Amino acid sequence: MADVSPLVPENTAVRVALWRALHVLSDPAPHVFEDKVGLALAAPDADWQKRPDMSPFTRPFRASILARARFVEDLLEERAARGVAQYVILGAGLDTFAQRRPELASRLRVFEVDQPAPQAWKRQRLVDLGFGVPSFLRLVPVDFERGEAWMERVAAAGFDAKQPTLVASTGVSMYLTRDAIMATLRQVAALAPGSTLVMSFMLPIELSDPEVRPGIEAAMRGARAAGTPFISFFTPEEMLALAREAGFRDVKHVSAAALAERYFAGRADGLRPPNNSEELLVAMT
Numbered sequence: 001m002a003d004v005s006p007l008v009p010e011n012t013a014v015r016v017a018l019w020r021a022l023h024v025l026s027d028p029a030p031h032v033f034e035d036k037v038g039l040a041l042a043a044p045d046a047d048w049q050k051r052p053d054m055s056p057f058t059r060p061f062r063a064s065i066l067a068r069a070r071f072v073e074d075l076l077e078e079r080a081a082r083g084v085a086q087y088v089i090l091g092a093g094l095d096t097f098a099q100r101r102p103e104l105a106s107r108l109r110v111f112e113v114d115q116p117a118p119q120a121w122k123r124q125r126l127v128d129l130g131f132g133v134p135s136f137l138r139l140v141p142v143d144f145e146r147g148e149a150w151m152e153r154v155a156a157a158g159f160d161a162k163q164p165t166l167v168a169s170t171g172v173s174m175y176l177t178r179d180a181i182m183a184t185l186r187q188v189a190a191l192a193p194g195s196t197l198v199m200s201f202m203l204p205i206e207l208s209d210p211e212v213r214p215g216i217e218a219a220m221r222g223a224r225a226a227g228t229p230f231i232s233f234f235t236p237e238e239m240l241a242l243a244r245e246a247g248f249r250d251v252k253h254v255s256a257a258a259l260a261e262r263y264f265a266g267r268a269d270g271l272r273p274p275n276n277s278e279e280l281l282v283a284m285t
Contacts, residue, residue: 007121011226013093014042015053016171019062020069022054027271032066032263033073037096041125060212061219064273065171067259068280072168072198073097075282077104079166079196086165088154089113090184091172094122098137106136111154116141151187164194171278174202174230175223181232185246185283195285197248200278204233212274239281248283255279 017038024034026049048054076087076097085108089095092112098105112119119141126133133139138157142150155161167188173181181199188197205216220230234242236253243251256273259280264272 007117007124009042009118009121010093010115012171012223012228013118014044016065017042017094017096018044018048018051018054019058019065022049023062023066025049028269032063033070035069035096035100037099037131038094040129041094041096041122043125057215059271060274060277061215063260063264063271064256064278067256067263067273068170068200068278070263071254071259071280072170073101075196075198076166076168079164079194080104080107083164083194084166084196085109085163086111086159088159088165088167090150090167090169093118093171098134099126099131102134106134108136109138109158110136111138111140111157111159113140113142113150113154116143150184161190162192164192166195167191167197168199170198170200170280173199173234174232175228176232178232182242182246185243185248189243189247189283189285191285193285197243197281197283199239199281199283201234201239201281202230202232202278203235203276207235208276209274212277215274216277236279243281243283246283248285250284252282253279254282 017035020033020035021039024031024036076084087097087108088111089097090113092114095112098110114122119139123133123139138154140150140153140157142148142153144150169184185197188195205213208216223229236255240251240253255275256277256279257275260272260275
């Protein structure tokens with residue numbers, strides 16, 4: 001009998017969705033990022049806020065998730081005003097851009113790329129909740145574990161490599177080999193002029209601030225136990241060098257400290273992402 005994967009969301013995708021919702025429900029305004037749609041999709045138990053990964057210990061990592069999500073959507077809005085027509089989300093998980101920002105999303109073609117079983121689950125949840133799948137949103141299943149090529153799949157779903165695009169890959173690179181990351185960089189670097197890649201990457205743990213190392217180590221243990229270990233870490237200099245080698249004409253490192261200053265300055269509750277943990281590459285063709 002063929003092995004059929006159950007239709008369930010990835011644990012990490014659910015955690016991200018719950019962290020985003022927890023920010024709105026528990027942290028004081030102003031909110032860096034507002035998303036409770038992911039909570040509706042995940043439909044967790046009533047006591048979900050008591051989960052260990054929702055504890056105050058995880059606040060810095062919740063802030064990191066919020067910062068990268070806000071930065072990507074701010075950048076998308078800016079690039080869309082300059083002609084970007086397509087938005088590709090690699091490892092989309094429970095991303096809810098299309099549901100939260102229909103006024104922007106409907107001006108684009110949005111491609112959510114994810115593993116087939118979790119994406120089939122999400123498609124059904126969108127239907128069940130009354131969102132449906134609008135014409136501008138393409139859910140593109142790609143079985144990365146079997147070596148399927150995401151670029152071929154999005155092309156079959158209507159992606160046009162000749163139009164400027166923003167590609168986002170956040171919370172993904174640490175699970176990939178260096179060769180797989182380089183392949184993605186080269187594919188995006190070959191897109192139309194004016195295209196942009198935003199990719200998050202993990203710094204080597206010895207570079208992280210001492211107070212957040214226990215949290216990172218706990219995340220690494222959990223990922224390993226789930227069969228998806230962290231395998232790739234880069235210094236900013238290494239990541240910039242890879243992007244240049246891949247063919248991007250303009251590359252930039254956006255540090256967690258810069259994100260903290262941009263989105264968390266002046267907060268009385270002390271919420272801010274940890275320095276020297278997960279950072280961002282922004283690369284343009």
